Amino acid sequence: MSLVRLKIKGISYSQTQNGAYALILNEVEGDRKLPIVIGAFEAQSIAIALEKEIKPPRPLTHDLFKNFADRFDIIVKQVIIHKLVDGVFYSSIICERDKIEEIIDARTSDAIALALRFNAPIFTYKTILDKAGIFLKFSSKDKDKAKDETDDSIVVDEILQEGETVEIESGASDGYTELSIEELHKELDQAVANEDYEKAAKLRDEISKRN
Numbered sequence: 001m002s003l004v005r006l007k008i009k010g011i012s013y014s015q016t017q018n019g020a021y022a023l024i025l026n027e028v029e030g031d032r033k034l035p036i037v038i039g040a041f042e043a044q045s046i047a048i049a050l051e052k053e054i055k056p057p058r059p060l061t062h063d064l065f066k067n068f069a070d071r072f073d074i075i076v077k078q079v080i081i082h083k084l085v086d087g088v089f090y091s092s093i094i095c096e097r098d099k100i101e102e103i104i105d106a107r108t109s110d111a112i113a114l115a116l117r118f119n120a121p122i123f124t125y126k127t128i129l130d131k132a133g134i135f136l137k138f139s140s141k142d143k144d145k146a147k148d149e150t151d152d153s154i155v156v157d158e159i160l161q162e163g164e165t166v167e168i169e170s171g172a173s174d175g176y177t178e179l180s181i182e183e184l185h186k187e188l189d190q191a192v193a194n195e196d197y198e199k200a201a202k203l204r205d206e207i208s209k210r211n
Contacts, residue, residue: 032133042109049116076118176206
């Protein structure tokens with residue numbers, strides 16, 4: 001079976017379902033997206049890995065794993081999303097130590113959080129992308145903006161059944177649009193100090209829009 005390389009499009013969150021997140025993966029050579037429902041902790045961990053400027057005061061679980069692996073010369077070579085059963089994705093982490101390759105089963109969210117920290121590529125099989133991949137349809141009011149902000153996190157209120165499209169709407173600002181850039185940076189520093197990484201990620205999004 002042929003492998004398809006994926007890249008991270010962004011992390012979405014629901015405005016109607018508290019604590020609901022989805023990781024949106026995009027095929028590198030194509031337009032299909034692969035939405036994967038993930039937990040709040042994993043969403044924060046992935047967001048922090050994407051936002052290079054956010055430095056947690058203490059290592060998160062995935063950072064600890066990275067430090068542990070570095071100490072014992074373990075390298076994560078790649079991550080493969082290899083199975084989809086009843087809407088649940090299964091993944092493998094391909095590791096190497098002393099030129100010996102090992103395959104470790106992992107939750108997809110954990111595997112991707114580690115792939116980001118090791119700069120490892122993410123793959124899935126073409127059959128999985130054919131089954132679960134979708135085309136995300138932007139609402140007309142955000143279409144032009146989306147072309148210029150393809151790296152921004154996106155907000156998805158609902159992931160529909162396979163084969164259907166997903167409407168994307170602009171996310172709520174949580175009142176951050178009313179703050180000055182200096183106030184945003186102060187709020188960001190405070191959020192990181194309090195280890196509120198969900199708030200920190202949203203603040204970084206707002207700061208990025210101003211730059």
